[in-house]
Amino acid sequence: MKLDSKVPEGRLEDKWRNYQVKSQLINPANKKKLSVIVVGTGLSGAGAAATLAELGYDVQCFCYQDSARRAHSVAAQGGINAAKNYQHDGDSVWRMFYDTLKGGDFRSREANTYRLAELSAPLIDHYVQQGVPFAREYGGTLVNRSFGGVQVQRTFYARGQTGQQLLLAAYSQLYKMIRAKKVKMFPRSEMMDLVVIDGKAKGIIVRDLVSGELKRFAADAVVLATGGYSRVFRLSTLAIGCNGSAIWKAHKRGAYFAAPSFTQIHPTALPQSSEAQSKLTLMSESLRNDGRIWVPKKKNDDRKPNAIPEEDRDYYLERRYPSFGNLAPRDIASRAAKERIDAGYGIGRLKNAVYLDFKHSIERFGLETIKDRYGNLFDMYKKITGIDAYTTPMMISPAAHFSMGGLWVDYELMTTVPGLYAIGECNFSDHGANRLGANSLLQASVDGYFVLPNTINNYLANALKEEHDDVNHPEFEEVENEVKASLDKILHVNGTKTVDHFHRELGKIMWQECAMSRNQSGLEEAIQKIKQLKDDFWNDVKVTGKSNGLNTELEKAYRLADFIELGILMCTDALEREESCGAHFREEYQTKEGEAVRVDDKYSYVAAWEYNSGNFQLHQESLVFEYVKPTVRSYK
Amino acid sequence: MRVTFKIWRQNGPNTIGQLKDYEVDGLTEDMSFLEALDHLNEQLVLQNEEAIAYEYDCREGICGQCGVFINGRAHGPHDNMTTCQLHMRSFKDGDTIVVEPWRSASFPIVKDLIVDRTAFDRIIESGAFISAKTGTAPEANAIPIPKSVADAAMDAAACIGCGACVATCKNASAALFTAAKINHLNKLPQGKAEQHQRAKDMTWQMEQEGFGSCTFTGACEVECPEGIFITNIAEMNARRVKAKWLG
Numbered sequence: 001m002k003l004d005s006k007v008p009e010g011r012l013e014d015k016w017r018n019y020q021v022k023s024q025l026i027n028p029a030n031k032k033k034l035s036v037i038v039v040g041t042g043l044s045g046a047g048a049a050a051t052l053a054e055l056g057y058d059v060q061c062f063c064y065q066d067s068a069r070r071a072h073s074v075a076a077q078g079g080i081n082a083a084k085n086y087q088h089d090g091d092s093v094w095r096m097f098y099d100t101l102k103g104g105d106f107r108s109r110e111a112n113t114y115r116l117a118e119l120s121a122p123l124i125d126h127y128v129q130q131g132v133p134f135a136r137e138y139g140g141t142l143v144n145r146s147f148g149g150v151q152v153q154r155t156f157y158a159r160g161q162t163g164q165q166l167l168l169a170a171y172s173q174l175y176k177m178i179r180a181k182k183v184k185m186f187p188r189s190e191m192m193d194l195v196v197i198d199g200k201a202k203g204i205i206v207r208d209l210v211s212g213e214l215k216r217f218a219a220d221a222v223v224l225a226t227g228g229y230s231r232v233f234r235l236s237t238l239a240i241g242c243n244g245s246a247i248w249k250a251h252k253r254g255a256y257f258a259a260p261s262f263t264q265i266h267p268t269a270l271p272q273s274s275e276a277q278s279k280l281t282l283m284s285e286s287l288r289n290d291g292r293i294w295v296p297k298k299k300n301d302d303r304k305p306n307a308i309p310e311e312d313r314d315y316y317l318e319r320r321y322p323s324f325g326n327l328a329p330r331d332i333a334s335r336a337a338k339e340r341i342d343a344g345y346g347i348g349r350l351k352n353a354v355y356l357d358f359k360h361s362i363e364r365f366g367l368e369t370i371k372d373r374y375g376n377l378f379d380m381y382k383k384i385t386g387i388d389a390y391t392t393p394m395m396i397s398p399a400a401h402f403s404m405g406g407l408w409v410d411y412e413l414m415t416t417v418p419g420l421y422a423i424g425e426c427n428f429s430d431h432g433a434n435r436l437g438a439n440s441l442l443q444a445s446v447d448g449y450f451v452l453p454n455t456i457n458n459y460l461a462n463a464l465k466e467e468h469d470d471v472n473h474p475e476f477e478e479v480e481n482e483v484k485a486s487l488d489k490i491l492h493v494n495g496t497k498t499v500d501h502f503h504r505e506l507g508k509i510m511w512q513e514c515a516m517s518r519n520q521s522g523l524e525e526a527i528q529k530i531k532q533l534k535d536d537f538w539n540d541v542k543v544t545g546k547s548n549g550l551n552t553e554l555e556k557a558y559r560l561a562d563f564i565e566l567g568i569l570m571c572t573d574a575l576e577r578e579e580s581c582g583a584h585f586r587e588e589y590q591t592k593e594g595e596a597v598r599v600d601d602k603y604s605y606v607a608a609w610e611y612n613s614g615n616f617q618l619h620q621e622s623l624v625f626e627y628v629k630p631t632v633r634s635y636k
Numbered sequence: 637m638r639v640t641f642k643i644w645r646q647n648g649p650n651t652i653g654q655l656k657d658y659e660v661d662g663l664t665e666d667m668s669f670l671e672a673l674d675h676l677n678e679q680l681v682l683q684n685e686e687a688i689a690y691e692y693d694c695r696e697g698i699c700g701q702c703g704v705f706i707n708g709r710a711h712g713p714h715d716n717m718t719t720c721q722l723h724m725r726s727f728k729d730g731d732t733i734v735v736e737p738w739r740s741a742s743f744p745i746v747k748d749l750i751v752d753r754t755a756f757d758r759i760i761e762s763g764a765f766i767s768a769k770t771g772t773a774p775e776a777n778a779i780p781i782p783k784s785v786a787d788a789a790m791d792a793a794a795c796i797g798c799g800a801c802v803a804t805c806k807n808a809s810a811a812l813f814t815a816a817k818i819n820h821l822n823k824l825p826q827g828k829a830e831q832h833q834r835a836k837d838m839t840w841q842m843e844q845e846g847f848g849s850c851t852f853t854g855a856c857e858v859e860c861p862e863g864i865f866i867t868n869i870a871e872m873n874a875r876r877v878k879a880k881w882l883g
Contacts, residue, residue, distance in 0.1 A: 051770040070699040129773035133790040140780025172765035239693040279695040
């Protein structure tokens with residue numbers, strides 16, 4: 001299949017308007033005859049479900065958590081970007097577009113990225129209207145701060161709980177539409193597979209996580225808003241329940257998977273302290289506004305951090321990237337930390353961390369100001385580590401955080417399966433090979449509130465004329481039987497090792513070979529190891545309990561089974577891309593100073609993988625840069 | 637480190653539950669409390685037993701999904717902290733740790749330590765929103781909101797919906813939860829249009845769900861992971877009275 005990005009005609013600034021002018025409309029009386037399934041209730045899912053319901057569609061919405069309010073958007077701390085230029089510092093839609101494209105190392109589509117920047121300003125208006133208590137100046141106007149990879153202040157925030165506040169706004173809008181009986185909500189319900197009839201997405205099979213019952217749901221279109229897949233590394237900043245199963249099942253039913261290896265490692269998480277650890281807690285990137293990152297100049301310097309004088313400290317980001325300093329983009333900051341740690345300068349008990357120091361900011365702005373800006377983050381740090389970061393530098397370390405890759409989507413956010421859409425983190429669209437801080441809440445929200453509700457009509461207008469397939473169609477029965485068989489298979493292995501054991505093993509392989517730096521032999525070996533792990537899993541995993549009832553071990557097991565297969569695809573993708581770009585750093589492609597070397601003449605494309613009974617076939621969507629000339633990304 | 641867990645096991649809402657003892661060895665002080673339970677579950681699975689059901693998701697104190705009674709206190713021995721942020725260094729080698737689900741008739745047990753908190757969602761559904769459609773917003777800076785107002789709204793809005801306030805209250809009152817949401821929205825200019833209806837509908841729904849009345853013991857604000865003040869409840873009551881007169 002030839003990939004058609006469906007980018008509209010016209011100048012970059014006019015594309016979205018041109019698209020809307022030409023897309024098909026549906027009259028309000030007809031919208032209620034059309035049904036849409038939305039899987040996931042984070043910012044993109046809840047935003048989409050609420051907005052589609054406001055427009056008049058019949059919406060069914062699903063989440064695996066006990067309430068829509070738990071979706072992991074809730075955990076985003078730092079903020080949300082918008083090209084408002086409130087700070088009068090030279091910001092504009094164009095500059096935000098350029099920063100995002102450059103931050104992604106020129107591996108995303110110009111038109112999508114531009115639309116993201118264009119819709120950012122109305123999104124802030126929208127959230128203020130919904131009652132988000134963004135930080136304000138004394139005079140009552142909105143405050144901004146800086147984030148990595150940019151030199152203007154365009155990030156809006158609500159203390160260190162921006163994601164929570166935006167999600168609660170989206171959740172309340174969703175419940176407003178539930179009350180209006182326009183959305184049916186199914187919490188504790190997990191999508192197990194996609195039902196495709198005559199080549200079109202027509203429904204899903206859902207497992208009721210309390211009763212264990214498999215249920216069928218039909219609709220005219222299916223929207224996946226299921227978030228990122230970085231739990232493939234096991235240790236990550238994601239929620240424990242985050243998984244890649246919905247998009248993986250969709251992939252196996254025909255949706256191409258784009259750039260799976262583009263996963264972001266966040267530079268400022270709390271370091272791992274033991275093998276039993278389940279989660280790495282993120283400390284917001286906003287801390288890099290006022291915190292300075294350093295390691296001792298001497299190896300194995302055992303002195304307490306405050307006893308190490310200035311001349312013995314290496315502020316390595318400021319040294320290597322003087323113009324961006326501590327606000328270098330995430331991929332660069334993470335790699336620079338890894339470089340110091342690998343060279344033997346890491347600190348902490350396991351020598352796997354670097355310092356993030358607020359001493360200078362506290363001297364400059366006063367303790368109260370720092371408390372006001374980051375109080376809850378410092379409190380969280382103290383709760384977890386027992387250390388007071390106002391007096392002792394924080395210890396931080398890189399951790400898996402975000403997946404830029406995801407299901408391939410066109411300009412309408414539709415996957416290669418007609419009628420199947422992917423929005424938010426689970427798609428590949430705007431971030432290229434590296435996402436800028438505070439662009440994640442933005443993309444999820446813009447996709448859910450503004451883009452999808454204005455593109456899905458272009459497909460549904462035709463669905464109106466077609467027959468509505470119901471859940472008695474034989475395809476539903478067949479897919480349900482496949483799901484049932486695979487659950488039975490897991491329960492019947494009755495081996496000797498726990499699900500967590502296999503997840504730890506997968507995490508080790510992925511972290512070693514497919515995280516911050518990658519090379520050919522390592523990736524080839526990783527693929528073999530994961531294939532072996534897959535065999536071992538299906539022969540030796542032990543899951544107790546039954547499938548007809550609440551069984552958390554079974555949930556973990558089927559999610560892990562998909563992660564294992566996804567791991568193989570991630571390594572395959574990383575192996576294929578013989579260049580370094582953004583978060584994808586191939587050791588073979590670097591300068592003498594250790595900076596990434598991009599190979600535009602060969603790899604200026606989006607790699608979209610087709611699933612073909614256990615094998616993956618590559619399709620390329622060439623990236624055409626009409627308005628911006630890709631340059632060597634420099635933050636020096 | 638070695639501890640004895642006494643954990644509530646109950647198969648479903650209509651079955652009888654009981655505390656069961658589990659000896660767990662090989663724990664370390666820097667393990668989180670939930671990681672210690674993970675560790676126990678791995679052992680149970682290997683012994684062919686069914687894993688203990690408990691809830692969590694983000695494990696960084698913000699999603700509000702975790703939450704159990706530990707040694708008689710909601711979220712464990714510390715004030716203002718979620719269960720996921722509790723670490724084993726808060727216990728001693730040899731300790732016995734009693735773990736129970738949230739106790740409230742309005743939070744029926746689903747299984748073991750998991751309870752059903754959808755009553756909270758129904759309170760939200762009854763009025764915790766601003767009735768404005770996507771696409772109708774005016775320019776964000778058009779209505780200035782003084783910093784003090786935005787900050788006070790944020791203080792209330794920080795609620796994570798964990799249910800510790802209900803679980804720890806001798807009346808199983810959801811007043812702090814409901815108050816936090818009403819006050820967040822009613823303080824802001826955007827929430828004013830529906831303020832009276834919201835105060836009436838949400839407090840009515842709170843009572844319909846069977847939560848008890850507030851008698852101002854202050855237990856809730858001690859356990860609230862976001863430290864939401866009990867004064868919010870007084871403010872809610874005032875808003876409710878005002879709504880009855882003016883709404």
